Amino acid sequence: MECVRRLERKLSPDEADVTLVTPFAYQLYLPLLPQVASGVLTPQSIAVSLRRSKKYRTRIIPGGAIGVDLKSKVCVIRTITDQIVNEPYDYIVLAPGSITRTFDIPGLTDHAFGMKTLAEAAYIRDHVISQLDLADASQDPVERASRLQFVVVGGGYAGTETAACLQRLTHAAVKRYPRLDPGLIKWHLIDIAPKLMPELGDKLGSSAQEILRRRGIEISLGVSIAKAGPEEVTFTDGRVIPTRTLIWTAGVVASPLIATLGAETVKGRLAVAPEMNLPGDDGVFALGDSAAVPDLAKGDGAMCPPTAQHALRQGRHVADNVIASLRGGPMRPYVHKDLGLVVDLGGTDAVSKPLGIELRGLPAQAVARGYHWSALRTNVAKTRVMTNWLLNAVAGDDFVRTGFQARKAARLKDFEYTDAYLTPEQVRAHVEGTSRQD
Numbered sequence: 470m471e472c473v474r475r476l477e478r479k480l481s482p483d484e485a486d487v488t489l490v491t492p493f494a495y496q497l498y499l500p501l502l503p504q505v506a507s508g509v510l511t512p513q514s515i516a517v518s519l520r521r522s523k524k525y526r527t528r529i530i531p532g533g534a535i536g537v538d539l540k541s542k543v544c545v546i547r548t549i550t551d552q553i554v555n556e557p558y559d560y561i562v563l564a565p566g567s568i569t570r571t572f573d574i575p576g577l578t579d580h581a582f583g584m585k586t587l588a589e590a591a592y593i594r595d596h597v598i599s600q601l602d603l604a605d606a607s608q609d610p611v612e613r614a615s616r617l618q619f620v621v622v623g624g625g626y627a628g629t630e631t632a633a634c635l636q637r638l639t640h641a642a643v644k645r646y647p648r649l650d651p652g653l654i655k656w657h658l659i660d661i662a663p664k665l666m667p668e669l670g671d672k673l674g675s676s677a678q679e680i681l682r683r684r685g686i687e688i689s690l691g692v693s694i695a696k697a698g699p700e701e702v703t704f705t706d707g708r709v710i711p712t713r714t715l716i717w718t719a720g721v722v723a724s725p726l727i728a729t730l731g732a733e734t735v736k737g738r739l740a741v742a743p744e745m746n747l748p749g750d751d752g753v754f755a756l757g758d759s760a761a762v763p764d765l766a767k768g769d770g771a772m773c774p775p776t777a778q779h780a781l782r783q784g785r786h787v788a789d790n791v792i793a794s795l796r797g798g799p800m801r802p803y804v805h806k807d808l809g810l811v812v813d814l815g816g817t818d819a820v821s822k823p824l825g826i827e828l829r830g831l832p833a834q835a836v837a838r839g840y841h842w843s844a845l846r847t848n849v850a851k852t853r854v855m856t857n858w859l860l861n862a863v864a865g866d867d868f869v870r871t872g873f874q875a876r877k878a879a880r881l882k883d884f885e886y887t888d889a890y891l892t893p894e895q896v897r898a899h900v901e902g903t904s905r906q907d
Contacts, residue, residue: 470496470519470846471784472562472756472791473527479792487527488556490534490546494519497587500777501841501854503627505590506597507634507815508866512587514853517846530556534565535889536729536896539750543900547889555903560752560791563739564784565724567758567775568885569717576697578882581622581717584631589884593716595870597635598642600713602870604653605646615711617653620702622694623718624660626812629677631718632658633814636686642868657710659689660719668810673820676829680818693719717881721775723759731893735761735772743802745787746794754791756783766806778808781844811837 476487495516504510519527532548544556569583582596583589597619604616619639621632636656643651658665658681665674665688678688694715695703701711723737732747733740738761739747745762747753756762758775762783773779782805790800809823811833819834820827828836838858845851891899 470517471781472564472788473519474846475785475788476791477526479788480795482526485795488530488558489519489527490530490532490544490556492531492533492549493587494529494531496846498777498841498845498850499585500626500844502584502587502590503630503634504813504815505587506584506593506631507638508594508868509634509815509861510854510857512591514850514857515845516587517850521847521849530554533889534563534726536891536893536899537561537563537726538896538900539730539732539747539753540897541900541904542752545891545896545899553899555900558752560795561754562787562791563726563753563755563759564757564780565726565759567721567723568725568887569881570720570722571717571881572719574694574696577694577717579880580697580699581715581881583881583884584627584716584718585721586884591871592879592884593635594638595872596714597638598868598870601639601642601646601649601868605648611711613649614653615700616713617649618655618657618710618712619714619716620657620659620710620712621716621718622659623720624658624662624665624688624690625718625720626666626810628658628660628716628718629665629681630813630815631716632656632686633681633684633818635716636681636684637815638866638868640684641866645868656686657689658686659692659694659704661691661693661705663690665690666810666812669812669820669822670827673822673827673829677812677814677820680814680820721758725887725890727755727759729891729893729896738772743804744790744800745783745803746790746800752794754787756780756787762803765802765804773803773805774807777844779805808840811840813837813841 473489495518498515501515505512532546534544535547536545542558546554569585582593600616604613607613621628639654643649665678693705695705697715701709702715703709727739739755740761741755742748743763745754757780762773764771764773786803793800811821813819817831819837820829821833821836823836
């Protein structure tokens with residue numbers, strides 16, 4: 470979206486036609502998803518519509534790119550109505566993001582929830598509240614105990630913030646359930662790594678762990694999932710946890726779209742030059758989680774991490790380089806010094822490391838929320854988020870389910886459509902086949 474809006478502002482209507490291929494015509498600010506899941510923010514507050522742009526003239530194709538033929542300069546698209554269409558291009562910017570990284574663990578994709586999309590965050594909130602409702606209505610102590618245990622896998626920012634925010638949700642909600650024993654509600658945060666959020670450093674990482682443990686969250690490091698079932702999860706250390714809620718946030722991988730190009734990759738991410746163009750292919754650019762962009766600020770062969778901080782700036786920078794290429798001017802390499810890390814644990818709890826300065830508590834919370842607030846694209850989004858924060862702080866939550874948790878459950882495999890992509894051979898065959906028909 471950053472790229473599209475910059476192209477709209479800097480290119481005249483007769484200079485280029487801009488087309489955006491996306492299932493959703495909005496920019497999703499992913500770092501605030503845990504607060505949507507916990508009900509602190511409404512889903513609309515972190516989804517910024519492209520159609521709010523005053524210079525909006527982009528043609529939006531509602532669907533997902535499932536393959537790109539670099540030789541023919543054709544993007545193959547599956548629309549939201551499941552129709553497959555070809556879209557030719559002169560310049561293409563690949564920003565498909567990432568998908569949840571999963572492993573060959575029995576039952577994982579059938580029984581776990583992800584935390585990558587707005588729909589997943591809203592669904593998880595409904596699911597967690599429904600577990601309280603069902604536990605409150607149950608006469609079976611075994612069922613009640615399993616519904617009140619929650620497991621989050623992944624000790625990175627997403628997993629830690631998700632566990633922290635949802636634990637606050639259940640802690641506040643259980644006061645409205647007089648038949649439930651608050652002591653039965655148990656949250657487990659596990660990670661195969663030896664530390665939570667190692668990028669924070671030992672001191673801040675230990676502070677975050679202490680905050681979570683003080684709230685009653687059980688943290689297990691060096692542990693992962695051996696198998697997952699509908700009513701229990703088995704850890705690799707042999708423990709069996711009765712639970713109906715498994716949230717999987719153990720990292721991300723580049724979108725499968727990148728594999729359809731048949732180009733060089735770095736750990737699944739498209740290998741691009743510092744200018745974020747694909748060497749040897751005219752008019753191809755990539756950014757964000759799916760691009761291995763050299764981090765010139767760090768040097769030593771480092772790649773930019775898959776964070777919103779870099780993606781937002783890369784979007785604007787790619788737009789400038791596309792315009793420079795179109796007009797025959799020089800392209801500039803992408804350089805951005807990391808501004809630091811912020812972790813919002815809900816309430817007044819947070820740890821932050823802006824520009825290398827370690828902060829805890831309210832100062833860290835002010836920095837975390839201030840950074841997220843300033844990163845939102847429009848004044849409308851900023852107003853909504855600030856209003857949500859203030860309203861939640863003053864009035865709390867009503868713990869209302871919106872109806873996602875109906876008879877048919879949805880899990881990780883139902884949200885990310887990872888089986889929709891074509892192989893490079895299928896892309897070429899499809900493009901050549903449709904060309905002959907034309």
